[in-house]
Amino acid sequence: MEPPNPPPPPPTTTSTTHIVAVPYPGRGHINPMMNLCKLLISNNPNIVVTFVVTEEWLTIINSDSPKPNNKNIKFATIPNVIPSEEGRGKDFLNFLEAVVTKMEDPFEKLLDSLETAPNVIIHDSYLFWVIRVANKRNVPVASFWPMSASFFLVLKHYRRLEEHGHYPVNASEVGDKRVDYIPGNSSIRLQDFPLHDASLRSRRLLELALNNMPWMKKAQYLLFPSIYEIEPQAIDVLREEFSIPIYTIGPTIPYFSHNQIASLSTNQDVELDYINWLDNQPIGSVLYVSQGSFLTVSSEQIDEIANGLCESGVRFLWIMRGESSKWKDICGEKGFVLPWCDQLRVLMHSAIGGFWSHCGWNSTREGLFCGVPFLTSPIMMDQPLNSKYIVEDWKVGWRVEKKVKDDVLIRRDEIARLVRRFMDLGDDEVKEMRKRARELQQICQSAIASGGSSENNMKAFLGNILHGSKQ
Numbered sequence: 150m151e152p153p154n155p156p157p158p159p160p161t162t163t164s165t166t167h168i169v170a171v172p173y174p175g176r177g178h179i180n181p182m183m184n185l186c187k188l189l190i191s192n193n194p195n196i197v198v199t200f201v202v203t204e205e206w207l208t209i210i211n212s213d214s215p216k217p218n219n220k221n222i223k224f225a226t227i228p229n230v231i232p233s234e235e236g237r238g239k240d241f242l243n244f245l246e247a248v249v250t251k252m253e254d255p256f257e258k259l260l261d262s263l264e265t266a267p268n269v270i271i272h273d274s275y276l277f278w279v280i281r282v283a284n285k286r287n288v289p290v291a292s293f294w295p296m297s298a299s300f301f302l303v304l305k306h307y308r309r310l311e312e313h314g315h316y317p318v319n320a321s322e323v324g325d326k327r328v329d330y331i332p333g334n335s336s337i338r339l340q341d342f343p344l345h346d347a348s349l350r351s352r353r354l355l356e357l358a359l360n361n362m363p364w365m366k367k368a369q370y371l372l373f374p375s376i377y378e379i380e381p382q383a384i385d386v387l388r389e390e391f392s393i394p395i396y397t398i399g400p401t402i403p404y405f406s407h408n409q410i411a412s413l414s415t416n417q418d419v420e421l422d423y424i425n426w427l428d429n430q431p432i433g434s435v436l437y438v439s440q441g442s443f444l445t446v447s448s449e450q451i452d453e454i455a456n457g458l459c460e461s462g463v464r465f466l467w468i469m470r471g472e473s474s475k476w477k478d479i480c481g482e483k484g485f486v487l488p489w490c491d492q493l494r495v496l497m498h499s500a501i502g503g504f505w506s507h508c509g510w511n512s513t514r515e516g517l518f519c520g521v522p523f524l525t526s527p528i529m530m531d532q533p534l535n536s537k538y539i540v541e542d543w544k545v546g547w548r549v550e551k552k553v554k555d556d557v558l559i560r561r562d563e564i565a566r567l568v569r570r571f572m573d574l575g576d577d578e579v580k581e582m583r584k585r586a587r588e589l590q591q592i593c594q595s596a597i598a599s600g601g602s603s604e605n606n607m608k609a610f611l612g613n614i615l616h617g618s619k620q
């Protein structure tokens with residue numbers, strides 16, 4: 150059970166509360182922030198949100214299907230002062246540098262131009278400068294950390310690696326060496342820490358991530374798109390380390406829109422060819438493969454994965470941004486390749502039996518929520534640690550590659566063997582993992598049900614921002 154007990158639902162109010170929401174400009178951040186705003190509004194229709202994005206992101210969001218049509222959410226834009234979303238993954242450092250240095254001034258101008266001043270600002274914690282702006286204007290600010298609470302603690306206590314002589318390290322030399330001095334985390338392999346090598350790029354990226362940490366205590370609230378029951382130690386430690394309220398309000402995924410979809414008849418799904426394809430596959434037989442919204446692996450690795458999947462004989466649905474047409478016809482009827490899908494809807498489909506994931510925190514929560522076991526294939530930042538949580542702590546997945554190393558090709562025959570076994574419903578280890586995945590699914594669903602930890606936290610947060618209650 151989650152201590153301390155959250156308060157009763159807030160009293161209803163008729164006056165409007167204006168929230169300005171400022172997500173980090175990336176799909177993996179905009180989605181959960183938008184979901185949070187919709188959830189807040191569904192709890193209290195007197196909330197109106199101004200959702201701040203770049204002009205480019207407004208165009209992208211407007212082309213989403215389904216469109217984010219909520220009458221209480223208005224979009225406001227700042228100019229495209231950062232590099233384009235297209236190719237963001239190729240020069241991530243440059244992108245991040247621009248995000249932390251170029252958006253603050255236009256955001257201030259935008260705040261000045263709003264008809265109504267915000268009652269509260271909710272921002273992505275990576276945009277630490279929002280706290281500076283809000284503090285200056287005496288507006289309460291809720292910092293929304295888009296990754297796991299356990300990973301937050303890894304960054305908060307990263308200096309301990311230096312103190313123990315464990316930074317920087319060469320991943321290929323440390324083998325399976327583990328450390329157990331990060332609060333709220335069970336022991337971690339050194340190779341799973343983010344940005345632990347000595348390259349200039351990693352050092353700068355690390356610096357940018359660590360720079361956010363001292364700002365957090367200047368916010369009035371900390372929000373995590375997580376669930377208390379899946380990382381209770383981390384949340385308990387955070388509550389000891391911070392004096393401001395900390396709320397887990399996850400999974401913060403759009404299950405509310407999919408409840409309606411689940412009740413639609415299959416005829417209405419015909420327009421989505423991949424849902425139609427999934428409808429025709431046996432239950433639990435399809436492996437869903439995706440690397441999130443902007444990262445990718447080398448083209449040699451893609452070749453190996455494609456051939457490995459084909460050799461395995463397993464059915465798969467593969468999201469291949471940019472290159473999907475080249476691979477469209479691989480494996481005939483056993484494979485379906487496309488550039489983008491409604492991921493939660495796919496994961497909820499009964500034909501899906503596994504998720505080959507790069508372990509972005511959104512994908513991790515979506516997979517958990519749908520009770521789908523993982524094949525983990527992390528690329529960077531929090532992903533190797535999310536993979537650890539999946540494989541070691543929650544025991545709902547296997548690693549594709551045991552070691553995190555750059556430039557190591559995972560060969561097609563290895564992939565084929567692993568995938569075949571992972572999708573073998575008769576294998577005892579697989580059966581156990583699937584059972585565990587269903588248990589975690591139950592935990593996630595209970596958290597958002599009436600009286601569940603996330604729903605209580607959401608109400609407590611609302612009580613605070615609507616009435617300034619101190620619970």
Ligand SMILES: O=c1ccn([C@@H]2O[C@H](COP(=O)(O)OP(=O)(O)O[C@H]3O[C@H](CO)[C@@H](O)[C@H](O)[C@H]3O)[C@@H](O)[C@H]2O)c(=O)[nH]1
Nearest residue numbers: 177180295296441442443468489490491492509510511512
């Ligand atoms: O075809 C697709 C592919 C992805 N998605 C969605 O896109 C989001 C992707 O988010 P995530 O899984 O977190 O991956 P990234 O986009 O890579 O996320 C970035 O942001 C996350 C949150 O900060 C971090 O955990 C990751 O490491 C970082 O790469 C998810 O909601 C997916 O449902 C789709 O809807 N359709």
